[in-house]
Each structure stands twice: as structure tokens, then as C-alpha cells.
Amino acid sequence: MIAAKINDREKERLALINSYSVLDTLPEKDYDNLTQLAAEICQTPISLITLLDEKRQWFKSHYGLEASETPIEDAFCVHAITGDDTIFITEDARRDERFQDNPLVTGDPNVVFYAGIPLKSTSGLAFGTLCVIDNKPRILTDSQKESLNILSEQVINLLELRKNKLELERAHRKLKKFSKKLEKKVFQRTNQLEIKTIKLELMINDLESFNHICSHDLQEPLRKIQMFISQVSDTEFNNLSEAGKHKLERIDLSAARMRNLIQDLMAYGSTEIIDNSLTNISLKKLVLDVKDVLSEELKEHKTVLRVPKDCEITVRPIQFKQLLFNLFTNAIKFTKKKDRPAIKVSGKVVSGADYPALKLSENTQYSRIEVSDNGIGFDQKYESKIFEIFQRLHNDEEYQGTGIGLAIVKRIVTTHNGQIKVESNLGEGAKFIIFIPLADQIESK
CATH class of the missing domain: 3.30.565.10 (Histidine kinase-like ATPase, C-terminal domain)
Structure with missing residues (x-):
């Protein structure tokens, strides 16, 4: 077995994973729908969304596999995120000197075929994969590879939406705490007019940040998710099983729910606008x-x-x-x-x-x-x-x-x-x- 090279930006990569606050979280349907759809499209029994920290590869979603993590030294995904390929594939790991004596090949789950798309940040740093696995040799078609790439981009968008939501909540708590402290000092040192002015400035800054997050940071990834769903529907829908079609429709409904949430968040923020036209x-x-x-x-x-x-x-x-x-x-x-x-x-x-x-x-x-x-x-x-x-x-x-x-x-x-x-x-x-x-x-x- 040949180990993959350590990423030169390993510390930065680990910090990126931690920024999503997703490790060891409970299963979520949106991610599980994507892994099941990937397995359906590629006709493999196993599909995983993996994140790699210092000692393990942890599965945010694991379709067709009971384990929730494996040691990082055995991970095929390490090779996927440290290489230069858009998709990392080994058609028969038993014949590949990098993996032929790997315990995941010689023992359960008896990996033979592996294909993994690196999950990358906007800066190009890979931190995990969307992968499909089979216990027999397999060759993916160009259409399957493209579909797998589209699904991997949806995984990244889900993670970015999660991060933006957490950052918005932290910013709101911080601003609320700061506003209370500042308000107390202002009441002690200024007259009523100065109090109103400071509140207005705080509120405008809060609204500008809030509206930017809602209008761009949240809506832009969502538009991409809906575009990718449309692409998969156009190119692969008829090739899917009934279960796969159902999961694709569930993903579309989840995107619609997220769109409604963003619109309601913007309405919630707009009520803060100062308008003296009583x-x-x-x-x-x-x-x-x-x-x-x-x-x-x-x-x-x-x-x-x-x-x-x-x-x-x-x-x-x-x-x-x-x-x-x-x-x-x-x-x-x-x-x-x-x-x-x-x-x-x-x-x-x-x-x-x-x-x-x-x-x-x-x-x-x-x-x-x-x-x-x-x-x-x-x-x-x-x-x-x-x-x-x-x-x-x-x-x-x-x-x-x-x-x-x-x-x-x-x-x-x-x-x-x-x-x-x-x-x-x-x-x-x-x-x-x-x-x-x-x-x-x-x-x-």
C-alpha cells in the first residue's frame, strides 16, 4: 500500500473543515438524498460524502455502508484530494499497487472500484469528496462522471449555506450583545437625540450585512443548486430508478424550502428599517x-x-x-x-x-x-x-x-x-x- 502525500496546506485545510462546523453532526436528508442519487446514477452499491480531518475520514452521509468513519491512512479519498485530477478513479484496486493490500480492499467492504470527486472551496483547497464504490470493476460513462461532478457541487453549496447561516447567527448575537452594551453607555453620557442617532447607525450596518448575506451569499448558491437539479433532470432523469427519481424530486423540494426561508429572512430584516412616516x-x-x-x-x-x-x-x-x-x-x-x-x-x-x-x-x-x-x-x-x-x-x-x-x-x-x-x-x-x-x-x- 502506498500512502498519499500530505497536503502542503494541511493546516489551512483543517481550519476550512472546522469552519463548516459539520464534523460529527447528525444525518441530514439533503445530504443523504445526494449520496443515494449518486449511487443510482453510477449504479454502485455505495456512495459517500467524506470529510478528512487529521486522523480519519468521516462520512457526512453514507449510503450502502454502515460505518460512519475509517482511519485516514486507509482512505482512498486522501489520494483524491491530494491529486490534480478532476475525478480520481481506480477501476480495480486489487491490481493497483497503492491499494492492493489496503484493509478496505482485502476486508470489508471489499473495495474494488472507486471514483471520487474532490470537494473544493472557492480558493481551490480540497477538504473531502463525493465518492462512489463498488466491489467489482466498473467503468463510468462521461455522462455519469458529469452527473457526479454536478452532485459534488451541490454538496459544496449545502456546506456553504450551512456556514453562511452559522455566521449570520453569530453576527446577530454579537451585534445584539454589542448594541446592549453601547446603549447603556450612551444613555449614561448622551441626550436622547444622540441615542437615536447611534441606534440608527447600528441598525443600518446590521441591515446592510444582513441583506448582503441574504441577497447574495445565500441566494447565489441556491440558484446554482436549482440549476444543477434541472441539469440532472434533463440528462439523467429517465435513467434513474423510481427511488432515484423520488430522491431528485425531494432535493428540488428542499431547495424550494430554502428559497422560502431566505425570502422570509429578508422580510424579517426589512422590519428594522427606520421609517418615521407614521x-x-x-x-x-x-x-x-x-x-x-x-x-x-x-x-x-x-x-x-x-x-x-x-x-x-x-x-x-x-x-x-x-x-x-x-x-x-x-x-x-x-x-x-x-x-x-x-x-x-x-x-x-x-x-x-x-x-x-x-x-x-x-x-x-x-x-x-x-x-x-x-x-x-x-x-x-x-x-x-x-x-x-x-x-x-x-x-x-x-x-x-x-x-x-x-x-x-x-x-x-x-x-x-x-x-x-x-x-x-x-x-x-x-x-x-x-x-x-x-x-x-x-x-x-
């Missing part, structure tokens, strides 16, 4: 505007939408219509299958002193807005959880979603210096109660 407007007028936008959905689900009691509210119309849009679409989504959705919106002017438990300003008048539905409802103990970003009470098989819609609602209410609460019981619908200060009593956040 307007006194009829609640019913905003409801009718949203009803017009949702006309097709309301008609399709035979939804009844009523505004029995109108009142004037002081809001940023664009943001508040987004709030109503999210509540209405949620009401439609979470209606029992045999029922027609029924949504009721009403408003009235109240004094903050009437609601001591909410700690509203006693000397301030508020618009009290109720949005109720006849949906499936939820246990009241989850009241605070439903407004947290990415928190969901149902899985995708029951009700699809990203867990961002109600977080957007809560953030819009917060930017209006308001409060929101919800009352619900399982099977009895939900009632969202929103308090927004009237007229010039709102201060921009």
Missing part, C-alpha cells in the same frame, strides 16, 4: 388593502374576512399591512381541513391604564386591535415561543413554514412601541391582541 389611518382601510392582495387565496379557501368594528390607528402602513398579511395567511394555513377559514378584525381606542398587567403607559391612549380566527389553535403555554424566530409548533409534514412569520409580526409591533399578546386553546382558534400608541405618542425606535 400615518393616522383607518384599520379597515388597511385590512381591505391586504384583502385585495390576498384575493386569490381567500377565494380558493372560501375565507370569510370581517371587520365588525373599525378604529383609527397610527402606524407605518407598509409595515402594518405586512403584519396583517402574515396573520391572515397564518389563519388560512392553520384552519382545520374541513372548515372554511373565518377571520375577524376589530379595533377600538383604550387607555393604557386599563391594562396594568401589560405595563402600558397609563397616560397614553392605544389602538387595541384584535385579529381572531377559527383555526387549530395551540396550547397557551407556547404563547412566547410562537413569536421567536425559527420556532415552530408543527413539522413540515403537518404544516409547511419557516417559523419567521409571527417573529415579523412581533418585530413590527415592537418598532411601533406597541405590545402583542395572544389567547388560544387547542382546537379553538387564536386571538391576537395588539396595542399601538395613538397619533404623536409613538417615538421611533
Whole structure:
């Protein structure tokens, strides 16, 4: 057995692997779909997504093989990532002096054929492989090689999406912590005008970073994934087994879910935009505007939408219509299958002193807005959880979603210096109660 040469950029390669925070994570369907599809296309019993650290090759996904890792000194993939070939192939390892006495050849899983595509970063540094394995000699067609290369690029895109999401979460936590510290110092040393200025600068910087990540760093790899899915469908779909076709369709659905998540993330970030254009407007007028936008959905689900009691509210119309849009679409989504959705919106002017438990300003008048539905409802103990970003009470098989819609609602209410609460019981619908200060009593956040 001949060992592969150590990469001259080994430290950099190991740091790159660690940056994905993926080693020793649980299996994920998106990766497993890719390995099964690779095995189907190449007609091999085994397919792996491997990452190589200092002492082992670890399998993020292993199709047709029980083991989750093997010693690095036995790894065929080391030769794949240290070579110059676009695809590393040995058609019969028993006749290859590099592998003929390798324990993976002489023993289980009795590797004979191996083909591996190096997984490379944008800088060209290889850190793992997408590989297919057989226990008999095999020759790949040009079409199979091209398909394997397309699938390997999708693996890289999944890893990059994972890294970008983790970096976004870390940046958000860091900025939030920094903002709190800075806000405390500012309150001690400056007047109210300076406080607003600093908050605005922090928010704009946060938004610029957030929007760049969402609009480019997340959406560009996603567009490539969808392009590659289309290419595989065009060139290999008829050659796949029924199971392979099913997996390809599942990958396409996963990409669609990711696209919806990115769009919701951008909507979530957009609620931070500073806009002082507060307007006194009829609640019913905003409801009718949203009803017009949702006309097709309301008609399709035979939804009844009523505004029995109108009142004037002081809001940023664009943001508040987004709030109503999210509540209405949620009401439609979470209606029992045999029922027609029924949504009721009403408003009235109240004094903050009437609601001591909410700690509203006693000397301030508020618009009290109720949005109720006849949906499936939820246990009241989850009241605070439903407004947290990415928190969901149902899985995708029951009700699809990203867990961002109600977080957007809560953030819009917060930017209006308001409060929101919800009352619900399982099977009895939900009632969202929103308090927004009237007229010039709102201060921009």
C-alpha cells in the first residue's frame, strides 16, 4: 500500500473543515438524498460524502455502508484530494499497487472500484469528496462522471449555506450583545437625540450585512443548486430508478424550502428599517388593502374576512399591512381541513391604564386591535415561543413554514412601541391582541 502525500496546506485545510462546523453532526436528508442519487446514477452499491480531518475520514452521509468513519491512512479519498485530477478513479484496486493490500480492499467492504470527486472551496483547497464504490470493476460513462461532478457541487453549496447561516447567527448575537452594551453607555453620557442617532447607525450596518448575506451569499448558491437539479433532470432523469427519481424530486423540494426561508429572512430584516412616516389611518382601510392582495387565496379557501368594528390607528402602513398579511395567511394555513377559514378584525381606542398587567403607559391612549380566527389553535403555554424566530409548533409534514412569520409580526409591533399578546386553546382558534400608541405618542425606535 502506498500512502498519499500530505497536503502542503494541511493546516489551512483543517481550519476550512472546522469552519463548516459539520464534523460529527447528525444525518441530514439533503445530504443523504445526494449520496443515494449518486449511487443510482453510477449504479454502485455505495456512495459517500467524506470529510478528512487529521486522523480519519468521516462520512457526512453514507449510503450502502454502515460505518460512519475509517482511519485516514486507509482512505482512498486522501489520494483524491491530494491529486490534480478532476475525478480520481481506480477501476480495480486489487491490481493497483497503492491499494492492493489496503484493509478496505482485502476486508470489508471489499473495495474494488472507486471514483471520487474532490470537494473544493472557492480558493481551490480540497477538504473531502463525493465518492462512489463498488466491489467489482466498473467503468463510468462521461455522462455519469458529469452527473457526479454536478452532485459534488451541490454538496459544496449545502456546506456553504450551512456556514453562511452559522455566521449570520453569530453576527446577530454579537451585534445584539454589542448594541446592549453601547446603549447603556450612551444613555449614561448622551441626550436622547444622540441615542437615536447611534441606534440608527447600528441598525443600518446590521441591515446592510444582513441583506448582503441574504441577497447574495445565500441566494447565489441556491440558484446554482436549482440549476444543477434541472441539469440532472434533463440528462439523467429517465435513467434513474423510481427511488432515484423520488430522491431528485425531494432535493428540488428542499431547495424550494430554502428559497422560502431566505425570502422570509429578508422580510424579517426589512422590519428594522427606520421609517418615521407614521400615518393616522383607518384599520379597515388597511385590512381591505391586504384583502385585495390576498384575493386569490381567500377565494380558493372560501375565507370569510370581517371587520365588525373599525378604529383609527397610527402606524407605518407598509409595515402594518405586512403584519396583517402574515396573520391572515397564518389563519388560512392553520384552519382545520374541513372548515372554511373565518377571520375577524376589530379595533377600538383604550387607555393604557386599563391594562396594568401589560405595563402600558397609563397616560397614553392605544389602538387595541384584535385579529381572531377559527383555526387549530395551540396550547397557551407556547404563547412566547410562537413569536421567536425559527420556532415552530408543527413539522413540515403537518404544516409547511419557516417559523419567521409571527417573529415579523412581533418585530413590527415592537418598532411601533406597541405590545402583542395572544389567547388560544387547542382546537379553538387564536386571538391576537395588539396595542399601538395613538397619533404623536409613538417615538421611533
